[in-house]
Each structure stands twice: as structure tokens, then as C-alpha cells.
Amino acid sequence: MTGGYVMDSKSGIYDFLLVLDFKSLYPSLMRTFNIDPLSYVEDCKGKDLIKAPNGACFKNQDGIMGELVETLLKSRDKAKKNKNELQRYAIKILLNSFFGVLANPNCRFFSLDIANAITHFGQKVIKLTAEKVEGEGYKVIYSDTDSVFVVSNAKSLKEAEEIGNKLNNFLNKFFNEYVKKEYKRENKLEMEYEKCFVRFLMPRVRGSQTGAKKRYAGLNSKDKIEVTGMEAVRGDWTELAKKFQMELLDKVFHKKEINSYIKKFVEDVKKGKYDKLLVYRKQIRKPLEEYVKTTPPHIKAARKLKNFKGKFIEYVLTEDGPEPLEEIKHKLDYKHYIDKQVKPIADSILDFFDVSFDELLEGSKQKDLFSF
Missing domain, CATH: 1.10.132.60 (B family DNA polymerase, thumb domain)
Incomplete structure (x- = not known):
């Protein structure tokens, strides 16, 4: 099973970094390219077929899956407009599950070819997005499944916002024309300019010069720090x-x-x-006596309690090793x-x-x- 594309990041500290992402990428890909179990042509024989990057073929028509996705997207937008966050989130999870069930052997429509068609199209689209952005003279430092991170080269937040909106409009126009020309389909992909980080950090992999993946932090336009994976x-x-x-x-x-x-x-x-901030909290996933080959610090701490019960242990590191928070007997190991x-x-x-x-x-x- 192929997953989404995650680009090796270009580490650094950046000013006015833009984030653009596709709205509901996988469901939108299913609509755009009619990725549908009943439209799947296993032998790829026939006329006017849509061929996915992984080689899977689909009839160039509007299938049932696409109609279901469209109905749910409209319901989600309505829930968002009515500020019904619970309903919006429930529909979002349901939409995302459409891809998951196709890759699940327990589903009657299970097919790795169909599921991989979605992710392969996703990879193609996000790579093409980065290529087009860089063709406009902007550096893409990272991309992850449905989003791209772009250095705006702006000198102010206002200028960065203008560039973000410009790139957003440019990309939507490009994909409208690209899908129509290459696949004779109406484009359902929708790029959104999500935000601008006034200041942004993309760290390196520890002990390496390689840029990290799924780990970054930024100062948003409201002067709030957002952290992912760190x-x-x-x-x-x-x-x-x-x-x-x-x-x-x-x-x-x-x-x-x-x-x-x-x-x-x-x-x-x-x-x-x-001292009050030095506490580790770890989950214990099996009985203490079953830890035989290795004894992690949190297990050593738990074993120092006479009658440990529960699934979590809080402990500190002392000069005598790990000790449970309830029974600290030695000096903390600063x-x-x-x-x-x-x-x-x-x-x-x-x-x-x-x-x-x-x-x-x-x-x-x-x-x-x-x-x-």
C-alpha cells in the first residue's frame, strides 16, 4: 500500500512562510478521476478510460462514490456554515474513511489497485503543485500529502498574504485546465491558501544535516506559536x-x-x-513481571512501589536511578x-x-x- 508523498524538508529558519493545501484531497481525487469500485476496469480494456499513475483504469463517467462524496461535502459545508462543529467533524471522518475501507480486506469493495490509485494520484498532484509553485519563482521547502510550504520572499505580512492568494488562484486555474486537457474531466480539486507563518522553523533530523519530516513550528499572523510533532x-x-x-x-x-x-x-x-517540571509520565502496557528481556526506566520505577496498580506511572530520574513520584528517596539527577x-x-x-x-x-x- 502506497501512502501520501512527504518531501524531504529544507531545514532552516524562514520569514513569511506560506502554507497552501488541498481541501479534502482524497475525496476530491475520487470525484475528479472517478475512482469508484463500480467504474474500475481491471483489464484496462475499453475506450475513454482514466488511467491512474499506478496503472489502474476507470470509466470516464460519474460514479456512485463520487456522488456520495459530493453529497457529504455539501453537508459538511452546511454544518461549517451553521457552526455545528460536531457534525462537521463527523462528516470529515466519514469522508476520510472512504479511502481507508477500500484498502481494508474486510470491505466488500476491497482493492489495493483502487486504493493505490487514490494515493498515487495524490502524490502526482502534490509533486506537480510544488513544481508549478517553483516555476513561479518561489521556493518549496516542504510538502506533506496535501500541503506545500512556500517561502514567499515577502518583506511584510501584507505582501505575503497577497502572494499566498495569488498562488492559490494560479494553482486552482492550472488544475482546472490540466484536468480538462489531460483527462477530459471537470476538476474537483480545490487549493486553499491556509495561513502565513511570520516566522518559521524547520528543524533537522537529530545528528544529521537532513531536514526533518512532520516536525516544525511557526509564529502565525496572530502572534501565536503553532507546533507540530516537536x-x-x-x-x-x-x-x-x-x-x-x-x-x-x-x-x-x-x-x-x-x-x-x-x-x-x-x-x-x-x-x-x-523540580516540579521534571516528572515523566509513561504508560505500562503489560504486567510488570512480563518485562524480562529489558527493563525500561518507568518499569524500574513502578517496581519500587509495593502495590502498583494502574496503567500509568509518574516518576523522576534521581542519582540512584528512576524513582516513583510517591517515593523519591534520592537527589534529583539534574x-x-x-x-x-x-x-x-x-x-x-x-x-x-x-x-x-x-x-x-x-x-x-x-x-x-x-x-x-
Whole structure:
């Protein structure tokens, strides 16, 4: 089964980055190219067929699946207009399930060829989108399934918004003409200019020069930080890490000096200022006695409780190893938290300024971390 296309990102810190995405991409692809079980032509014999990039063929007509999708899309738009968020979300999930069931062997219409036709068309469309955007002179730094991230080259938010709307109109016009010319169909794909990040960070894969995937953060036009896939929104990191990352991002996005902030934060950790933020919370998925080959830290902590019951354990790292929050008997291991919870986050930013966390603390490199 082929999934959506996720481009290797071009890491960096950017100003006025645009996000454009397709509205309900997979359902719209099903409508546009009549990807429908009853219209599927397995042997690809016949006239006036639509051939998907994976080789699957469909009759060039309007099938039942497309009509169902159209009806649901209208109902979703109505729910959105009436501000019925629960109904809108329910319809969205139902629409997305149309692709999923076609790839499920338990479905009577199961067909990997049909399901892959959707994802292959999706890959083709998003790659073509990036190609057309770059043809207009703008750099695409990332794309993920149904969206593209574009450097606007703008000098102001107003200019960036104008470029976003211009690209949106350009792409919709292009796909209308492209689908009609190449497939003799009416285009149902709808590109939307979603937002502009005034300041945007695309990190690198840890320990590599390769750009990350599905991990980024940006300052939106309302001066709010949005985070995707990074430590601040992950459940397996401590509140200490989340506080540090959000405050560090805030300074970077507002072009404030971060050298002294990082040093002071580390000192405050050592002084015990953030002790309440050092708690790990992990799920225990099976009985403690079944952990035989390896014993993760949260299991070691749970075993130190006489009668542990439940599915989650809260614990801290001490100089004697992991200890449950209810029975902390030793000093907290501040070095662990600095090395494992602070340093990786700091390095993900400092990496762009040719200085490491260790070098910053040692003072071996004097780097102006305000010059972006």
C-alpha cells in the first residue's frame, strides 16, 4: 500500500512562510478521476478510460462514490456554515474513511489497485503543485500529502498574504485546465491558501544535516506559536522540556537574544527551580513481571512501589536511578535532565548558528545569536 508523498524538508529558519493545501484531497481525487469500485476496469480494456499513475483504469463517467462524496461535502459545508462543529467533524471522518475501507480486506469493495490509485494520484498532484509553485519563482521547502510550504520572499505580512492568494488562484486555474486537457474531466480539486507563518522553523533530523519530516513550528499572523510533532506537543517529554522549547521558540521567532536565556535556564535547573517540571509520565502496557528481556526506566520505577496498580506511572530520574513520584528517596539527577531534556532542544536551534549547546555553556565560541 502506497501512502501520501512527504518531501524531504529544507531545514532552516524562514520569514513569511506560506502554507497552501488541498481541501479534502482524497475525496476530491475520487470525484475528479472517478475512482469508484463500480467504474474500475481491471483489464484496462475499453475506450475513454482514466488511467491512474499506478496503472489502474476507470470509466470516464460519474460514479456512485463520487456522488456520495459530493453529497457529504455539501453537508459538511452546511454544518461549517451553521457552526455545528460536531457534525462537521463527523462528516470529515466519514469522508476520510472512504479511502481507508477500500484498502481494508474486510470491505466488500476491497482493492489495493483502487486504493493505490487514490494515493498515487495524490502524490502526482502534490509533486506537480510544488513544481508549478517553483516555476513561479518561489521556493518549496516542504510538502506533506496535501500541503506545500512556500517561502514567499515577502518583506511584510501584507505582501505575503497577497502572494499566498495569488498562488492559490494560479494553482486552482492550472488544475482546472490540466484536468480538462489531460483527462477530459471537470476538476474537483480545490487549493486553499491556509495561513502565513511570520516566522518559521524547520528543524533537522537529530545528528544529521537532513531536514526533518512532520516536525516544525511557526509564529502565525496572530502572534501565536503553532507546533507540530516537536517535543512541546509530545507526551513522552517532561514539562521542563516543553517550557524550555516554547520559551526558546518565542525568543527566536521574535528575534531576541537566546545566549543568556539558555545559560540561565540551565543554572535554574541545577538550583532546583523547576523540580516540579521534571516528572515523566509513561504508560505500562503489560504486567510488570512480563518485562524480562529489558527493563525500561518507568518499569524500574513502578517496581519500587509495593502495590502498583494502574496503567500509568509518574516518576523522576534521581542519582540512584528512576524513582516513583510517591517515593523519591534520592537527589534529583539534574545532569540527566540537562543532557536529555534541555540539550537536544537547544541544539535543534543552535545548529543553525554553527554553535552547539556544549560550546555555548563552555564559552568556547562567541556567537551572536541575535543576528538572524
